[in-house]
Amino acid sequence: xxxxxxxxxxxxxxxxxxxxxxxxxxxxxxxxxxxxxxxxxxxxxxxxxxxxxxxxxxxxxxxxxxxxxxxxxxxxxxxxxxxxxxxxxxxxxxxxxxxxxxxxxxxxxxxxxxxxxxxxxxxxxxxxxxxxxxxxxxxxxxxxxxxxxxxxxxxxxxxxxxxxxxxxxxxxxxxxxxxxxxxxxxxxxxxxxxxxxxxxxxxxxxxxxxxxxxxxxxxxxxxxxxxxxxxxxxxxxxxxxxxxxxxxxxxxxxxxxxxxxxxxxxxxxxxxxxxxxxxxxxxxxxxxxxxxxxxxxxxxxxxxxxxxxxxxxxxxxxxxxxxxxxxxxxxxxxxxxxxxxxxxxxxxxxxxxxxxxxxxxxxxxxxxxxxxxxxxxxxxxxxxxxxxxxxxxxxxxxxxxxxxxxxxxxxxxxxxxxxxxxxxxxxxxxxxxxxxxxxxxxxxxxxxxxxxxxxx
Numbered sequence: 481x482x483x484x485x486x487x488x489x490x491x492x493x494x495x496x497x498x499x500x501x502x503x504x505x506x507x508x509x510x511x512x513x514x515x516x517x518x519x520x521x522x523x524x525x526x527x528x529x530x531x532x533x534x535x536x537x538x539x540x541x542x543x544x545x546x547x548x549x550x551x552x553x554x555x556x557x558x559x560x561x562x563x564x565x566x567x568x569x570x571x572x573x574x575x576x577x578x579x580x581x582x583x584x585x586x587x588x589x590x591x592x593x594x595x596x597x598x599x600x601x602x603x604x605x606x607x608x609x610x611x612x613x614x615x616x617x618x619x620x621x622x623x624x625x626x627x628x629x630x631x632x633x634x635x636x637x638x639x640x641x642x643x644x645x646x647x648x649x650x651x652x653x654x655x656x657x658x659x660x661x662x663x664x665x666x667x668x669x670x671x672x673x674x675x676x677x678x679x680x681x682x683x684x685x686x687x688x689x690x691x692x693x694x695x696x697x698x699x700x701x702x703x704x705x706x707x708x709x710x711x712x713x714x715x716x717x718x719x720x721x722x723x724x725x726x727x728x729x730x731x732x733x734x735x736x737x738x739x740x741x742x743x744x745x746x747x748x749x750x751x752x753x754x755x756x757x758x759x760x761x762x763x764x765x766x767x768x769x770x771x772x773x774x775x776x777x778x779x780x781x782x783x784x785x786x787x788x789x790x791x792x793x794x795x796x797x798x799x800x801x802x803x804x805x806x807x808x809x810x811x812x813x814x815x816x817x818x819x820x821x822x823x824x825x826x827x828x829x830x831x832x833x834x835x836x837x838x839x840x841x842x843x844x845x846x847x848x849x850x851x852x853x854x855x856x857x858x859x860x861x862x863x864x865x866x867x868x869x870x871x872x873x874x875x876x877x878x879x880x881x882x883x884x885x886x887x888x889x890x891x892x893x894x895x896x897x898x899x900x901x902x903x904x905x906x907x908x909x910x911x912x913x914x915x916x917x918x919x920x921x922x923x924x925x926x927x928x929x930x931x932x933x934x935x936x
Contacts, residue, residue, distance in 0.1 A: 513537055535798065542802070548791055550803045557801035559625070560793075564677050564710065566656045570625050571632065571649045573598065574707070581605070581612055582620050585707060588656060589674065592649045597915040600705060600759070601639030608633055626651045635843060638915070644841035645911045659683035661691060666935045669696035669750075673717070676709030676763040681716030688720055688748055698751040698934030700927070701767075704781060708762025711790060711809075718770040719743045721752055721777060728770045730810040731790060738810075752777030753930040756824060761785035768822050769811035778933060779824040781926045788818030828929055831922040839863060842911055848902040850883045857882070860902050863910045864889065878902065 510516050517533050539551040552560055562568040572591020573584045582604040587594045605611060607623040624632060633648050658674040669691035671684060684701075691699060701721075708714075711729075718728045722743035731739040754777055756768050765784045771777045790807040810816055840859035848857050858876035865872045869885040887900035893909050 531798070535800070538796070538798075538800070546789065546805050548787070548789055548803065549805050552801040552803070554799035555622075557795065557799070560801065560803075563656070566658075566677055566679070568654050569628060569651060570654060571651055572654045573624075575604070575621060575624075580617075582617055586674070586705065588654050589660075590657070591654050592652055596647045596649060597912065598636060598647075599639060603637040603639075604634055605637055605644065606635040624651075628653050635841075638836075643836055643839045643914065644843070645915060646841075646843050647908075647911075659687055661687035663691065663694050663696060664700075664931060666931065667695070667697050668931055668934050669694065669699040670702065671699065672702045673706055673764075675706055676711075676713040676717075678710065678713070680709070680713045681720070684717050685720060692748070692750070696750065698753070699748070700753045700755060700930045700934070701777075702755040702927075703760050703764040703767060704755050704757040704926070705759035706761070706764040707759070708764055708787065711763055711766065714763035714766045715741050718767050719745060721747050721771060722774050723747055723776065726770075726774045726776075727812040729766050729812070730814060731807050732810060733807050747776065751934055753934060754779045755926055755930060756781040756784050756822065757830070757926070758782055758785055758821075760822075762787040765817060765822050766809060766811075768824075769815075769817065772822065772825060773812040778826065778930075779822065780826045780828060780930050780933070781824050782827060782829050783823050784817070784821040786817055786819045786821035788816050826929060826933075828925055830925050836914065836917070837862070837866060839866075839914065842907045845904065847904070848878050850878050850880065850900070853877045856902060856907060860886070860907065860910055863914055867910075867913060 510519060517530065517537070520528065520533060521530065535553065542549050542551045559568055563574075572588035572593045574586040574588075575582055575584060584593070584598060584600055584602045584604065586600055587598055604620060604624075607620045610619060610623060612620055626632065628651055630651050631648050632651060633646065635644060635646050637644050656675070656677060658677055658680055659671065661669065661671045664670050669688075671687045671691075673680060673684065688699070701717075715728045722728065724743055724746055726743045728741045728743055731741070733739075752771065754768050754771050756764065756779060760768065760781075761784065765787065768779050768784065772779045788808050788810075789805045790809055791803045792806045793801065793803050795801045808816060808818065811822075839862045840855055842856050842859045844854055844856040846854070846856070848854055853876050855876070857878050858874055861872050861874040861876075861882055864882070864885050865874065867889070869889070871881050872885045873881070882902075883900035886902055886906060887898055889910070890898040890900070890906055893913075895905055895909060897903060897905070
């Protein structure tokens with residue numbers, strides 16, 4: 481009887497939580513999307529426009545597709561188009577969703593984000609106080625954009641650590657410079673390609689001509705952490721180095737028909753090395769595989785990402801756009817490297833950056849004087865101890881020892897106030913010092929190997 485009564489009570493409690501009202505009308509007939517839209521507009525409690533429903537339906541159609549097929553709103557498509565053309569407004573990063581958070585895929589060299597020490601793999605936790613959990617990822621992405629010379633405040637979790645830093649970034653017009661080049665030791669030419677956007681192959685061509693005039697004895701093409709881009713640009717870059725009439729890549733469509741893209745001109749006759757890593761994807765892998773399998777050079781580094789599909793991009797009538805996977809590509813040996821990657825001729829891993837201790841975040845917007853307690857004080861004490869002020873103990877309380885260490889830190893770093901108060905300027909400088917330590921690159925073993933191979 482007691483068990484039966486408990487069951488009745490549970491059922492009553494459950495029924496109290498359900499607010500669905502049964503409808504006695506005839507069963508609903510929803511035959512297609514237009515019927516569903518009509519039903520929503522007629523019966524949904526709140527106002528929703530037909531345009532919003534159409535856009536929601538279009539975005540939803542891409543949900544079951546692969547990660548590389550996307551719907552773009554009008555604003556998103558404009559940004560995407562501007563980026564491919566080589567300029568956009570923002571803080572100078574590309575982003576993706578990672579486990580429900582906003583991750584930096586790439587930091588544009590010379591941009592605002594690069595100047596404050598942000599890097600690929602960092603997670604943006606909040607933008608102007610808004611978080612992904614409360615406000616959604618699209619809202620964070622929207623907030624990162626804005627008018628040039630306006631400021632945005634970020635909270636960022638540094639890659640490889642639990643460290644959280646805060647920073648204020650000024651938005652700028654970002655003009656991409658995806659190709660840089662220089663002459664390294666022993667007269668070896670070096671070309672870095674950050675992304676295969678429009679006219680990259682023209683820039684690589686100019687770089688090669690300049691290096692030829694410098695009479696370099698070898699060329700290194702670095703596509704590490706290059707996420708890819710426009711397929712034709714990768715083919716045109718390969719054409720600079722491959723023997724004439726060699727297959728660069730095979731494009732295979734849904735009906736199994738194939739298109740072969742060949743090299744068309746005589747190659748540069750200078751020994752070549754291509755540097756790759758796990759961040760080299762798509763168009764970068766096309767370039768690396770074409771050089772490797774046509775024996776036009778040596779590929780050095782770590783196994784690449786493994787993206788073997790091709791996307792078409794199209795503008796839609798509503799001003800938005802889409803990116804749709806419509807083919808896969810095969811290497812010159814007709815290998816599909818999807819989810820496998822390109823294995824270099826010489827496999828060598830670079831050492832990772834230093835792992836920092838776990839620091840408490842410095843996020844409070846207030847000053848601390850001797851005798852006060854707070855999270856910023858605890859985090860500052862941790863950082864001071866790590867930076868060599870060994871007498872400081874992390875207690876969260878601003879004691880005499882901490883104030884003395886802060887004063888010494890302020891003097892050593894030429895801060896405007898040297899009074900031992902934990903102010904905002906001192907807080908940010910402590911953060912920056914830790915970021916600088918983390919950002920110090922270890923020895924580049926992959927590049928060293930390339931230089932060694934080309935010099936011998």
